[in-house]
Amino acid sequence: MIELRLGRARAIWTDRLGGVSAAPYDDANLSLRVGDDDAAVGENRARLAAHLELVPPEQWWWLDQVHGSTTIVATAPAPSSPPVADATITATPGLPLTVMTADCAPIALATNDAVGVVHAGWQGIVAGVIDAGVSALRDVSHGEIKAAIGPCIRPARYEFGRAELNRVVDVLGSDVEGRTDNGDPALDLPRAARLALERAGVVDVDDVEICTAASPDYFSHRRDGTTGRQALVLVLES
16 A cells, blocks of 8 residues: 655555455455455455545545546535546545556546546546546646556556557657567556646656556456456545
8 A cells, every 4th residue: 555645635545455355356456346245345445444544435436437537526425326437526625535446547636725536547548537637626726736646557568559559649649659578569658647647737746656567466457357446545634
């Protein structure tokens, strides 16, 4: 588990360790949508909330992520059914926001008085989810935006088809192209995320520099296929 401070924001990226889920979701899967036992996921979420000393997970903003650009502004505890979106913004202290990943980039955004989370896979980046999240945050906050990119797949493990890679290049330029360990064409996902952030006017960007596909401590869909999901949890503190 990784925790960073972004001003008043507390950003936590979980890993796959310390939960109760059985294989192939072992151990700390947080998603109810990958085939894991609901009771195990509930216990994993409850353990995480207790460890972080946050409100119960039923009050957290969990999303039905679809690799789009829809962004929600949250002002109260989340509805019982997760809304369809790939980014959430709030100016409400103590209200946890989440996105779940197993290779996509989980991005934390923060200003002096608001925070936001972004689920940024290649399709979402092409769809403009980072720009949408940054724009929504600016609408409800003041001051410079800080960003941090959490654990995600890195180019050494992210072989990419030419047609799909060209779609990202068309949006962000050839700097997003990389090579795998075998020398095959790859997408540099964290580079793409950083470029999209910079184009949206966010230049203060941190990166934890962890590859989900290379580290056994993280869920990776590219590496394992059927697997669990880790989460970015972001909270604005009073």
